Amino acid sequence: ExxxxxxxxxxxxxxxxxxxxxxxxxxxxxxxxxxxxxxxxxxxxxxxxxxxxxxxxxxxxxxxxxxxxxxxxxxxxxxxxxxxxxxxxxxxxxxxxxxxxxxxxxxxxxxxxxxxxxxxxxxxIGDDNLFRPSVRARADHDFKNKRGRTNFVRVMLEKKDNEYFFKSTGMQGSGILTSMAKADGIAVFPEDAGDIKKNSEIEVFCLKSR
CATH class of the missing domain: 3.40.980.10 (MoaB/Mog-like domain)
Incomplete structure (x- = not known):
């Protein structure tokens, strides 16, 4: 309705x-x-x-x-x-x-x-693995990012020549479910970072086993 x-x-x-x-x-x-x-x-x-x-x-x-x-x-x-x-x-x-x-x-x-x-x-429950596995991955393209807050960006991961690269799942609004549905990782843009340039290395938590 x-x-x-x-x-x-x-x-x-x-x-x-x-x-x-x-x-x-x-x-x-x-x-x-x-x-x-x-x-x-x-x-x-x-x-x-x-x-x-x-x-x-x-x-x-x-x-x-x-x-x-x-x-x-x-x-x-x-x-x-x-x-x-x-x-x-x-x-x-x-x-x-x-x-x-x-x-x-x-x-x-x-x-x-x-x-x-x-x-x-x-x-x-006594599990030492508190967080999901993470990898260091390079940005596949430039990302706009506002300095002064941590930004959790939903991304897709791809391995090329033994290196991981990530790209955006698309629009990142907090009401856009497809941004999570398409994601196999959450990239953590640090609070002190401005725009993320292509090939910048960032920690990405893996939502799916790799």
Missing amino acids: IGKVRDSNSYSLSAQLKEIGIKYIKYGIAKDEKKILEEKIRAALSECDILLLSGGVSVGDYDFVKEILIGIGAELIFWRVNQKPGKPLVFLKYKDGFIFGLPGNPVSVMVCFEMYVRPLIKKI
Whole structure:
């Protein structure tokens, strides 16, 4: 139906959790009402070691998540990260468990899972390989890049003459799911880097085995 916001985040998060063999419970969609949100959050925290919430963590009129979590006694570890995508990310500790308030945009959710949630889960289950394997790869073309924030760019990797090269999956907006669907890597453009020139060497985390 035109004008409706479709839930894609629960499906992408489910797939990412399944990949690492984690049991999960889906609590569904909660209305943007404080009482309803708090009830769902309390119910989930009584059953889960890690709670993943999507949306409601920015600074809009209906972004109540951080306020509710702090109100029930969760300890704020950090809120908002100088990165793209996924700036409005909140992380808290609650008793013996942890809470991630993930952004609402689909690509932001998936990238934040890869760079923050996955490593924490790996740490908890005793896996020393916190992050996905990475390679040093050269840019196949120039990239525009804004200095002053870390940029996680969805890329396609190719090996040429024993060297890896990466190119963009296309438009990189945080709502463009094809940027992740086409990706087999996430290139990390450092905070202090400006535009990335062709043949520049960058770390790329591999989303698929190589």
